Amino acid sequence: MSKLTPQSKDFSKWYNEVVLMADLADYSDVKGCMIIKPYGYALWENIQKALDEKIKQLGVENVYLPLFIPESYFKKEAEHIEGFAPEVAWVTHAGGKKLEERLAIRPTSETIMYHTFAKWISSYRDLPLKVNQWANVVRWEMRTRLFLRTTEFLWQEGHTLHTTKAEADQMVLDALMMYKDFINDYLAIQVLAGQKSAAEKFAGALYTTGVEAIMKDGKALQMGTSHSLGQAFAKTFDVKFLDQDGKEQTPWPTSWGVSTRMIGGLIMAHGDDRGLILPPKIAPIQIVIIPIWKDMAEKSKIEKYINQITKQLTDVEFKIDWDDTKSPGWKFYQWEMKGVPLRVEVGPKDEKEKQVIIVRRDNGEKEKVQFNRIKDKIAKTLDDIQASLLKINSEFLENNTKNYNNYDKYKKDINEKNFFALVHWCGDPKCEIKIKNDTKATIRVDSSKKKKGKCIICGQEANTMVYLAKAY
Amino acid sequence: MSKLTPQSKDFSKWYNEVVLMADLADYSDVKGCMIIKPYGYALWENIQKALDEKIKQLGVENVYLPLFIPESYFKKEAEHIEGFAPEVAWVTHAGGKKLEERLAIRPTSETIMYHTFAKWISSYRDLPLKVNQWANVVRWEMRTRLFLRTTEFLWQEGHTLHTTKAEADQMVLDALMMYKDFINDYLAIQVLAGQKSAAEKFAGALYTTGVEAIMKDGKALQMGTSHSLGQAFAKTFDVKFLDQDGKEQTPWPTSWGVSTRMIGGLIMAHGDDRGLILPPKIAPIQIVIIPIWKDMAEKSKIEKYINQITKQLTDVEFKIDWDDTKSPGWKFYQWEMKGVPLRVEVGPKDEKEKQVIIVRRDNGEKEKVQFNRIKDKIAKTLDDIQASLLKINSEFLENNTKNYNNYDKYKKDINEKNFFALVHWCGDPKCEIKIKNDTKATIRVDSSKKKKGKCIICGQEANTMVYLAKAY
Numbered sequence: 001m002s003k004l005t006p007q008s009k010d011f012s013k014w015y016n017e018v019v020l021m022a023d024l025a026d027y028s029d030v031k032g033c034m035i036i037k038p039y040g041y042a043l044w045e046n047i048q049k050a051l052d053e054k055i056k057q058l059g060v061e062n063v064y065l066p067l068f069i070p071e072s073y074f075k076k077e078a079e080h081i082e083g084f085a086p087e088v089a090w091v092t093h094a095g096g097k098k099l100e101e102r103l104a105i106r107p108t109s110e111t112i113m114y115h116t117f118a119k120w121i122s123s124y125r126d127l128p129l130k131v132n133q134w135a136n137v138v139r140w141e142m143r144t145r146l147f148l149r150t151t152e153f154l155w156q157e158g159h160t161l162h163t164t165k166a167e168a169d170q171m172v173l174d175a176l177m178m179y180k181d182f183i184n185d186y187l188a189i190q191v192l193a194g195q196k197s198a199a200e201k202f203a204g205a206l207y208t209t210g211v212e213a214i215m216k217d218g219k220a221l222q223m224g225t226s227h228s229l230g231q232a233f234a235k236t237f238d239v240k241f242l243d244q245d246g247k248e249q250t251p252w253p254t255s256w257g258v259s260t261r262m263i264g265g266l267i268m269a270h271g272d273d274r275g276l277i278l279p280p281k282i283a284p285i286q287i288v289i290i291p292i293w294k295d296m297a298e299k300s301k302i303e304k305y306i307n308q309i310t311k312q313l314t315d316v317e318f319k320i321d322w323d324d325t326k327s328p329g330w331k332f333y334q335w336e337m338k339g340v341p342l343r344v345e346v347g348p349k350d351e352k353e354k355q356v357i358i359v360r361r362d363n364g365e366k367e368k369v370q371f372n373r374i375k376d377k378i379a380k381t382l383d384d385i386q387a388s389l390l391k392i393n394s395e396f397l398e399n400n401t402k403n404y405n406n407y408d409k410y411k412k413d414i415n416e417k418n419f420f421a422l423v424h425w426c427g428d429p430k431c432e433i434k435i436k437n438d439t440k441a442t443i444r445v446d447s448s449k450k451k452k453g454k455c456i457i458c459g460q461e462a463n464t465m466v467y468l469a470k471a472y
Numbered sequence: 473m474s475k476l477t478p479q480s481k482d483f484s485k486w487y488n489e490v491v492l493m494a495d496l497a498d499y500s501d502v503k504g505c506m507i508i509k510p511y512g513y514a515l516w517e518n519i520q521k522a523l524d525e526k527i528k529q530l531g532v533e534n535v536y537l538p539l540f541i542p543e544s545y546f547k548k549e550a551e552h553i554e555g556f557a558p559e560v561a562w563v564t565h566a567g568g569k570k571l572e573e574r575l576a577i578r579p580t581s582e583t584i585m586y587h588t589f590a591k592w593i594s595s596y597r598d599l600p601l602k603v604n605q606w607a608n609v610v611r612w613e614m615r616t617r618l619f620l621r622t623t624e625f626l627w628q629e630g631h632t633l634h635t636t637k638a639e640a641d642q643m644v645l646d647a648l649m650m651y652k653d654f655i656n657d658y659l660a661i662q663v664l665a666g667q668k669s670a671a672e673k674f675a676g677a678l679y680t681t682g683v684e685a686i687m688k689d690g691k692a693l694q695m696g697t698s699h700s701l702g703q704a705f706a707k708t709f710d711v712k713f714l715d716q717d718g719k720e721q722t723p724w725p726t727s728w729g730v731s732t733r734m735i736g737g738l739i740m741a742h743g744d745d746r747g748l749i750l751p752p753k754i755a756p757i758q759i760v761i762i763p764i765w766k767d768m769a770e771k772s773k774i775e776k777y778i779n780q781i782t783k784q785l786t787d788v789e790f791k792i793d794w795d796d797t798k799s800p801g802w803k804f805y806q807w808e809m810k811g812v813p814l815r816v817e818v819g820p821k822d823e824k825e826k827q828v829i830i831v832r833r834d835n836g837e838k839e840k841v842q843f844n845r846i847k848d849k850i851a852k853t854l855d856d857i858q859a860s861l862l863k864i865n866s867e868f869l870e871n872n873t874k875n876y877n878n879y880d881k882y883k884k885d886i887n888e889k890n891f892f893a894l895v896h897w898c899g900d901p902k903c904e905i906k907i908k909n910d911t912k913a914t915i916r917v918d919s920s921k922k923k924k925g926k927c928i929i930c931g932q933e934a935n936t937m938v939y940l941a942k943a944y
Contacts (some may be wrong), residue, residue, distance in 0.1 A: 028588070029545075030538045030575065035588055038533035038603065045534065061510035062517065066502045067577075067608055067624050073501075086568050091577065094561035095612030103502065105539075105563065105577075116500070116507055125797075131510065136539055136608065140567030152539050325597075 004337070006273045011217040018267055019146045022276045022338045032144035032151030036260070039338065040147075042284035043263055044154065048134065050186050050282070051156065051258070054178050060130040060158055065112050067136075068103040073111045077236045080110065083203020087139040089151075105138040110204065110229070110255060113159045114237035121161065124243050127251060128167065130160040137259075147264035148221075148472055155259035161239065161251040165228075168252035172228045175256035176209045179224040187262070188279035188389035189213045189269045190397045191223060192420075192467055194445030197432055202255075206230030212444040212467065214397045215268035218418030220444050220469035223265050226256035264472070269393055270362075276339025277362055279389050280382040287318040287378065288335045292328045292347035305351040309344075312375040316382070318344075336361060341385050342378065362388060401467070407456045410468075414439045420469045422447055424462035426455035441468045476809070478745045483689040490739060491618045494748045494810045504616035504623030508732070511810065512619075514756035515735055516626065520606065522658050522754070523628065523730070526650050532602040532630055537584050539608075540575040545583045549708045552582065555675020559611040561623075577610040582676065582701070582727060585631045586709035596635055596715050599723060600643070604630040619736035620693075620944055627731035633711065633723040637700075640724035644700045647728035648681045651696040659734070660751035660861035661685045661741045662869045663695060664892075664939055666917030671904055674727075678702030684916040684939065686869045687740035690890030692916050692941035695737050698728035736944070741865055742834075748811025749834055751861050752854040759790040759850065760807045764800045764819035777823040781816075784847040788854070790816075808833060813857050814850065834860060873939070879928045882940075886911045892941045894919060896934035898927035913940045 004021060005013045019025050024040030036044065052062075068091065075081050084107045091103040106112065113131075121129060134156050144150050158175060162168040176193055183189050191211040201208035205227040212220045231250045233239075243249045270277040280286050291306060293299040306320060319340075321331050328345070335343060345357040354371040358378070362385050369377045401420040404410040410421055425431060425443065434457050436442050447465040455462040476493060477485045491497050496512030508516065524534075540563065547553050556579045563575040578584065585603075593601060606628045616622050630647060634640040648665055655661050663683040673680035677699040684692045703722045706712075715721045742749040752758050763778060765771040778792060791812075793803050800817070807815060817829040826843040830850070834857050841849045873892040876882040882893055897903060897915065906929055908914050919937040927934040 026588070026591070028538050028584070030540045030542060030584075033538035033540060035538070036536040038535055041534045041536055044536075062513045063510055064508040064513055064516075064626065066500050066505035066507070067610065068502045068505060070502060089563045089566035089575075091561045092564045093574075095614070096558050102565075103561075112500070112502075116498070119498070138539065142567070154536065 004273060004275060007216060007271075011268075014271075014273075015264075015268060016146065018271055018275055018337075024263070024267075024276075025146045027146070030151075032141050034146050034150045034152075036154075039284060040263065043266070043278075043282065044260060046282045046284065047186070047262060048156075051182055052134070054182055055132050055156070055158065058130065058174055058178060059128075060132045060160070063131045063133055064135070065109055065116060065133060067106055069106055069109075069112045071102045071104060073115055074104045077111065077204050077233055079232070080204035084108070084139075087141065089138050089140055106135070107137055107139045108255075108257075109133065109135070109137075109157055109159070110233055111237070114233050114239055114253070117159075117161060118237050118239045121239055121241050121251065124163055124241055124249075127241060128160055128162045128171070130158070130171075132156055132158040145264070147260055147267070149261070153260045155257050157255060157257040160254045161234070162254070163241070163243065163249070163251060165252050168228055168254050171254045172209055172226045172256070175226040175254065176211060176224075179211050179226070179256075179258060183211060183213065183223055183262075184390060186279065186281045187266050187269070188281075188386055188393060189223070189265065190390065190394040192397075192445055192447075194447060194467070196225075196445060197429075197443045197466070199429055199432055200443065202227045204229065204233060206232075210445055212469070212471075213265055213269055214393070214400060214420060214469075215265070215472070216271065216396070217268070218400055218420075218469075220420065220467075220471040221261075221265045221268065222444075222471065223262055224256070224258040227254060229253040229255060270389055271339070274333075275337035277389065278339035278341060280341045280386050283339065283341055284317065285319045285338070285340050286316045286382060287313065287342045287344055288331075288340045289318060289320040289344045289346060290328055290331050290335075291320065291322065292345060294348070298348045301351050302346055302348070306346055309346070309356065309371070309374060313378070316378065342381060344378075360385060405453070405456060410456065411438055414441055414468075414470070418470050420444070420467050422449075422465055422467055423456040424453035425464055425466045426458055426460045426462040427464060428455070428458065428460070431455055431457035435468060439468075439470075441470050443467070444469050444471060476745060476747060479688060479743075486743075486745075487736075487740060488618065490743055490747055490809075496735070496739075496748075497618045499618070502623075504613050506618050506622045506624075508626075511756060512735065515738070515750075515754065516732060518754045518756065519658070519734060520628075523654050524606070526654055527604050527628070527630065530602065530646055530650060531600075532604045532632070535603045535605055536607070537581055537588060537605060539578055541578055541581075541584045543574045543576060545587055546576045549583065549676050549705055551704070552676035556580070556611075559613065561610050561612055578607070579609055579611045580727075580729075581605065581607070581609075581629055582631070582705055583709070586705050586711055586725070589633060590709050590711045593633065593711055593713050593723065596713055596721075599713060600632055600634045600639065602630070602632040602643075604628055617736070619732055619739070621733070625732045627729050629727060629729040632726045633706070634726070635713070635715065635721070635723060637724050640700055640726050643726045644681055644698045644728070647726070648683060648696075648698040651683050651698070651728075651730060655683060655685065655695055655734075656862060658751065658753045659738050659741070660753075660858055660865060661695070661737065662862065662866040664869075664917055664919075666919060666939070668697075668917060669901075669904055669915045669938070671901055672915065674699045676701065676704060678704075682917055684941070684943075685737050685741055686865070686872060686892060686941075687737070687944070688743065688868070689740070690872055690892075690941075692892065692939075692943040693733075693737045693740065694916070694943065695734055696728070696730035699726060701725040701727060742861055743811070746805075747809035749861065750811035750813060752813045752858050755811065755813055756789065757791045757810070757812050758788045758854060759785065759814045759816055760803075760812045761790060761792040761816045761818060762800055762803050762807075763792065763794065764817060766820070770820045774818055774820065774823050778818055781818070781828065781843070781846060785850070788850065814853060816850075832857060877925070877928060882928065883910055886913055886940075886942070890942050892916070892939050894921075894937055894939055895928040896925035897936055897938045898930055898932040898934040899936060900927070900930065900932070903927055903929035907940060911940075911942075913942050915939070916941050916943060
């Protein structure tokens with residue numbers, strides 16, 4: 001078996017190896033597109049299931065709109081096309097003929113959505129309109145990495161329309177908080193939620209909010225975004241409604257999304273030098289049972305004993321690894337690589353003494369558990385692992401977030417290692433660009449701590465504090 | 473409100489109107505692509521959920537492969553490219569540049585799947601390999617119809633590889649029977665399952681099997697297909713394995729799929745002149761409760777009463793229509809159009825006498841139900857509706873399937889109306905073409921009744937009986 005590169009040696013190499021060795025995904029021969037393998041797709045299915053439920057709780061309904069966007073729609077919103085045009089893939093020929101109009105493969109669906117909404121909406125009674133779609137999108141990327149940045153990726157995109165700006169603002173926040181809750185509760189990752197700078201906003205949006213997580217190398221990863229689109233898209237696509245007084249008004253749209261990129265974040269937030277560590281609530285396999293036997297007589301006894309054990313495991317996803325071509329040691333290694341939260345070892349001695357050995361993936365703790373306590377102990381341990389992973393990631397974020405008011409000091413530190421910095425910023429894009437050019441760090445989101453101070457760059461008065469970090 | 477065209481007047485027009493009026497889907501401005509609206513997508517989600525479970529029970533795991541297929545892969549399998557080339561959409565430009573090699577938008581994923589499998593498979597221990605993907609595919613169609621034939625559609629495509637032909641044949645059958653069971657149990661539609669003629673098989677397959685249903689106009693609709701691919705694809709893409717004796721062998725692949733087309737079948741198999749009729753097990757809304765009130769005092773009493781009623785409805789998907797801008801009559805009309813299986817009417821008299829009125833969508837039967845019997849009665853009625861829809865469709869198929877041994881008689885009859893005919897066929901493609909040219913009917917599937925007889929066309933000896941029908 002090939003050995004995993006340690007994180008401390010080369011985090012980026014570690015990441016690529018883990019994705020392949022844990023059997024999550026593979027490269028395809030199609031430039032920048034990935035193949036999501038069964039174990040990786042099962043993770044995505046678990047994410048979809050939990051998040052789809054939360055999306056529906058916000059009163060949002062799922063729809064499906066075309067993959068293709070006619071070039072003329074796509075070009076209608078100037079800022080939008082400017083932002084996305086360099087990444088678009090174009091269909092020019094189909095059905096054996098050259099098309100009269102090129103079709104963009106959707107990089108995001110705002111333009112086709114609003115074209116459709118214009119037909120669906122006529123009165124205030126049709127609002128709010130709240131839809132979501134689970135779909136593939138394509139953005140032609142130069143440098144790609146499995147899950148983190150791929151030419152084609154899977155995502156959900158929520159699109160809503162409201163009668164007032166205040167209602168749209170609330171929706172932007174509700175979607176963002178839904179992401180935060182989901183990422184906390186299921187992925188066991190802490191996030192900073194806030195508004196992005198104008199330079200980092202979605203092409204065509206009024207403002208963009210996002211949730212940012214810290215990876216184990218101290219870099220930031222954007223886990224999801226939620227945008228207030230202002231009225232530009234709605235006006236461009238002629239979406240109007242008659243209000244209660246019969247006056248024509250323009251609605252206020254929002255859009256928000258998360259993608260398979262989230263899986264990249266999950267890997268880098270928890271993984272260690274032995275591979276993946278998956279939070280139990282999202283793990284495709286929560287428990288792996290490793291039977292250990294020397295001869296057939298032992299195997300047969302253990303089989304019977306494991307049958308009794310698994311009768312207790314009604315609420316958990318478990319797998320028994322009976323493969324007789326692999327040693328227990330190899331199996332330990334393999335299932336640790338795949339990040340299964342809990343290992344249950346059952347050998348001849350355990351069978352005799354009516355016990356099992358459980359081993360936690362997150363901290364390696366080993367414990368003997370008596371037969372009649374297995375069910376409770378496993379449930380409790382899985383809960384513990386889930387909570388512990390979030391706690392460790394939260395503490396890591398806290399310990400790696402530092403206040404700075406001296407730019408030279410910050411520059412020196414960030415050139416030595418990766419971390420999050422909380423600084424005052426005057427709001428001037430020039431200061432933002434200087435930070436990026438000097439340090440490669442960018443403004444990730446603003447902080448809710450809005451106390452007055454002086455901009456770390458220009459020293460002018462600043463009413464905003466922002467988080468800086470190098471990011472994926 | 474606009475009125476639905478009766479089925480007897482123009483079945484095709486009825487279909488298009490129902491799709492729009494029941495709010496299932498809408499036309500898009502993108503040629504041949506449809507917009508699946510929330511109610512239609514909820515149907516698809518229910519289909520996905522039930523079918524995905526059955527697929528996983530067959531030991532199949534979900535994956536996701538790229539949307540794009542390089543032209544060179546696509547062209548490798550000669551018969552395959554010949555079949556699909558006229559329908560392919562091509563990406564020629566991306567990321568602001570002309571691509572070196574054109575990329576096909578997948579019309580189906582065999583070529584990219586086998587290219588990938590070649591890397592995944594080396595030993596008999598890697599087999600059987602069973603994967604499935606839920607995805608969008610694109611086939612450029614000249615004449616499109618919502619759900620039935622669209623340029624882009626959603627589907628699942630299962631792909632498996634086996635060590636022997638016998639095992640692959642069994643898998644083809646297992647997938648076909650899974651479809652039959654699902655269509656019977658959930659969609660309440662009867663199907664004929666059998667093998668397709670060589671002319672109707674999947675481009676590149678050894679043989680194709682399918683399930684065919686009868687629509688209310690007597691035409692056939694293919695609801696799903698399952699193919700044995702022989703070894704051609706595997707050989708072309710160099711998929712090999714070492715068997716137990718260390719000898720190199722070529723595996724035996726299968727593929728099988730169903731699509732959003734199924735929803736078209738669901739509409740046409742059950743619908744009537746008042747709109748959709750949905751089987752309870754697949755209906756997004758199983759029960760609609762219509763409160764009826766004259767004044768606020770009545771409304772308030774009914775609200776309290778309905779709260780007591782809905783406490784009983786823990787296992788059903790229900791909706792209460794409180795819209796005070798619409799009359800009860802309009803609501804009856806609207807929810808009948810949408811095919812909700814059961815309507816529950818609650819008026820002042822019902823509140824006083826602690827009862828409700830239930831009305832079945834399928835047969836219009838109206839019944840008074842006492843409060844303490846509501847839960848049981850509703851559960852039983854939904855079961856009855858589910859069973860009754862299947863029974864009616866099965867009888868319709870039986871009553872519209874006739875044996876023929878005289879071709880002139882058959883020709884005369886089929887030119888007058890649509891039905892299924894069971895006839896002897898010698899197997900000669902010339903006889904098959906003659907039937908199609910003379911009658912527009914095609915061989916749908918063969919029959920398991922393989923008694924000897926004489927071909928209805930040429931009079932030669934025939935060992936096969938086949939079902940003929942005009943088809944969508």
